[in-house]
Amino acid sequence: MLQIFYGDYKGEDYISAPDIFFDNVYEDEWITDELSVRMIKDVDGSDVKGPNLIDSPFLGPIPPRTLSGGVKTLILIQNDPAHVFNASACGNNCARWLLEIGKKKDVRVRLGYLMDFGDGPFEIKVLNTDRVCTCLKELDEEVILKKLV
């Protein structure tokens, strides 16, 4: 299940700048993994040609380091369970992929804004309050009215 800590996360396993972290830790197979290929295509509009080459419609041929911060964060969340990543590096266009990753395994992320996860139904656990929310209205009210962000 996708588990979100809203607001200030102080854990030692926290990575606040996943964009930079990714550049220094990513593995070749993370790039060519089937889910990564789909996420890179959907979020960045780019085609993975190999572990070191991605074809971007805007930038031309680029290395993985030039992927967007959002897609780098998604790839980290999928592949590195040892850390809690700052999902505020992901825009709303990453929301469906966070949900998809969360359908297959438990992942914990930190978020500082009201990401639009769509109307649902979905299952998102708010770690601050331990409540599982199943639609956006429920999630928004939980986060806003309890002043989590």
Added chain:
Amino acid sequence: MVGRYEIDVYNNRVHFHLEVKRNITVIQGDSATGKTQLIRLLSDYNNSGVSSGVTVVSEAPCAVLTTSAWKQKALPGPGSIVFVDEDFAPMYSEEFARYIKGADDYFVLICRDSLFELPYSIEEIYGMRQGRPSQKYSSAKRVYNELFALFNVKCGSTFRPDCVITEDSNAGHVFLSCVYESECVSAGGKSSVADCISREAQSGKKTLAIVDGAAYGADMEKTMRLMDYYKDRSALYAPESFEYLLLSAGIVEVQEELIKETWNYADSSEFFSWEDFYTKTLSTASAGTVFQYNKGHLNEAYKTKGCIESVKRILPEEIRP
């Protein structure tokens, strides 16, 4: 720093355009719209100038503030437009807010999280919009872009509130209680306006919140999100500030340019937000007159029928009582 600046940054593959006119501009939005690429181009240009192959067109120098420069106190300015990427950890700190307050610079902050320490305007929150893949041009577009600063009300319709919410119980609250005959509630601070709208709308009341748009940026996302669940029962009116309304209504006369071209007068080193600027302008212009303005306590002279009618006339027609 004062003024309005058009900025173009480009190389042979991408071209970014934005305009800044206040001390704080926020860029947010979807992933892969080029925000970080913009910072990379500016960094390349600042490191290598024309040898970088990047072109920057701007009347003011465009700097990039990094965490290491911040730690070493190697700060840009004065007179710069300072770009800050979302990985700049001090962005949320009181120390950074103190630095911006009084700085003779403009700041462009790339950040999706709300920055509650900073009084930024709802008008200066932008998302980068990219052209088609075949186009290299991206420009910054306002996220909250309603005519007359009225949100959640269809143009031409009529919204008669049962309840009016103000940010606090200062002069603006007292005045708006005179303008609207309906119940007028103070939210007890701008961070509670969204909760207050939700509570009142849930109880079935048609609820209108009136806030100071010039400093409401950080609270806008949650307000709009909650109002979305009460579409027919909630509305938001966000003029620059209450003092801006009084000045625009002509109750106290000031030079028209102060209102129409505020960017040329609201010096960032003196005013943290335009809200502060309008308060100072109204206080100064009314000093020693019957309309002497005090933000904490509304002068009785403003409660006259003439003043109330003057403000009613400049309210959007949809919410005019």
